[in-house]
Amino acid sequence: MSEPNGDEKLPVTGNGNRRLFPEEAATAEDHKHDFEVDDPEEDVSIDPKEETKLLAKLDLFFVPIIMLVYLSCFLDRSxxxxxxxxxxPEDIHATADQFSTAVSIFYATYVAFETPWAVLLKKLTPRILLSTLAVIWSLTTIFSGFIQNIGGLYATRLILGACEGGLFPGLNLYLTMVYRREEQAKRVSYLFVCTAISGAFGGLLAYAILHMDGVDGEAGWKWVYIIEGLFSIVVAAAVWFGLPNDPSNAYFLKPEEKELMRRRAVQRAHYMGSEDFSWIEVRIALKDPKVYLSGLIQFCQDILLYGFSTFLPSIIKGMGYDTYQTQYLTIPVYAVGGLAFVTFAWFSDKLRLRAPLVLLANVFGIIGYILLLCNVPVGVKYFGTFLCAIAVYTGPGINLTWLNVNSAPHYRRATAIGMQQTIGNTAGIVAGQIYRKSPYTLGNAFSLGAICVSQFIIVGKMMYIRSCTKKKEAIAAGKRNDDRKVKTGDWTLDFEYHL
Known part of the structure; x- marks a missing residue:
């Protein structure tokens, strides 16, 4: 097992009536920068019923805003x-190859900015960073409605990528500031559900807006950009007012709920870590095999996500449907994908299992892509898109959660998430090149190959995590010497990895 350099192991303590997960307990030294704890042995027990009410309230206020901003982001992208x-393409005189390049070029700046934005989230504060990025990409989307040539499309796609690159890792990290490890898969699922909703809503909205073709002498596709960009401006304002920099002191919490948040934070201090930036934690994450295995899985899964979410209208149109039929036929496909992911995520949190559920979801995707490639009736091919959608949204989301819950403390996790997303999102460049011409045999075949490769890497990562766990158990039992170079955060003996 390869481990990066780091500090000595920090002791872990915890008490209270409620069972604390290993990562939730820490010494006063561990969390002195984050919480005012005079006595490290103070009672931080939590009434489960009160905590359930608190979670419901947090979901009520935070989740709609988080979903809206990611919905608008993915809508403007896809x-x-x-x-x-x-x-x-015809109006701006773009060839098929040039348009494919425009799809791919978005990810050049997207992947370049993901890790820096993730690391800077706390320093710049979530409110300032996320709302500023949202305003810039919203204006860029509006200006996309005035594009005259392929150069203009290239420019707007590059700006969109630079801004949107900070959103997903930023929102993901924000969720870790609010929820426990065993509460995260369901909340991360809300983000990926938004990619499905954006497809469904985008198809419905595009269907309606395209009927504006000719209004004020402008083409319908221009109105799609302008109206969706205006929608995103409104969402940016909601982010500024709705996502406080410190969730534990949110405006909607009562004093007793703030105290409950403080207790949860003390219990999770080892998982969250210090507020102080640490290059040591960044270096540890950059040397962690889990990050790169997770990144490779994400790359394979994102080939599906970006190929399918961007080109589903073209895939369905290639089956013989007209432009308007294509727009509304995408809606149920996206809906099934979103609902499937919520279901898988619920079981993932309930069972505290990640990899097995990704493996299962991918089986549906394999069957779906085989149906798209086979010479079968159009109805069967259309059914295949529903099966593909299950893997398309479930795979990337739960894989990200798998890395989330196995990385600690904060800046190690922030770097890990940024790196994983950087590696994974390069798949967007590939997706833009493999989906070129109807009936998109190359794109579907490539996606099928990617999902099969992903299955093998998932199994490999499971084996690696099992070996890490067995080594920790052997050291804790005194059966082997502790020769590890890293003994902090997720490498502490008491930190339990999720499979």
């Missing part, structure tokens, strides 16, 4: 698939 079938 609407290029809707405008493609609405005649945009």
């Amino acid at each position: 609407n290029i698939g809707n405008v493609k079938v609405a005649g945009m």
Whole structure:
């Protein structure tokens, strides 16, 4: 097992009536920068019923805003698939190859900015960083409605990538500031559900807006950009007012609920870590095999996600449907994908299992892509898109949660998430190149190969995590010497990895 350099192991303590997960307990030294704890042995027990009420309230106020902002982000990114079938390439005189390049070029800046934005989240504060990025990409989307040539499309896609690269890792880290490890998969699922909703809503919205073709002498695809960009501006304002920098002191919490948040924070201090930036934690994450195995899995799964979410309208249109039929036929496919992910995520948190559920979801995807590639009736091919959608959204989301819950403390996790997303999102460059011409045999075949490769890497990562766990158990039992170079955070003997 390869481990990066780091500090000595920090002792772990915890008490109270409620069972504390290993990562939730820490010494006063561990969390002195984050919480005012005079007595490290103070009672931080929590009434489960009160905690359930608190979680419901947190979900009520935070989740809609988080979902809205990610919905608008993915909507502004993926609407290029809707405008493609609405005649945009012809209007700006773009060839098929140039348009594919425009799809891919988005990810050049997207992946370049993910890790820096993730690491800077706390320093710049969530409110300032996320709302500023949202305003910039919203304006860029509006200006996309005035594009005259392929150069303009390239420019707007690059700006969108630079801004949107900070959103997903930022929102993901924000969730870790609010929820426990065993509460996260369901909340992360809400983000990926938004990718499905954006597809469904985008298709419905595009279907409606395209009927504005000719209004004020402008093409329908231009109105798609302008109206969706205006929607995103409103969402940016909601982010500024709705996501406080310190969730534990949110405006909607009563004094007793703030105290409950403080107790939860003390219990999770070892998982969250210090507020102080640490290059040591960054270096540890950059040398962690889990990060790169997770990144490779994400790369394979994101080939599906970006290929499917961007080109589903084109895939369905290639089956013989017209432009308007194509837009509304995408809606139930996205809906099934979103609902499937919520279901898988619920079981993931309930069972505290990650990899087995990704493996299962991918089986549906394998069958779906085989149906798209086979010479079968159009109805069967359309059914295949529903099966694909299950893997498309479930795989990347639960894989990200798998890394989330196995990385600690905060800056190690922030770097890990940023790196994983950087590696994974390079798949967007690939997706733009493999989906070129109907019936998209190359794209679907490549996606099928990617999902099969992902299955093998998932099994490999499971084996690696098992070996890490067995080594910790052997050291804790005194059966082997502790020769590890890293003994802090997720490498402490008491930190339990999720499979």
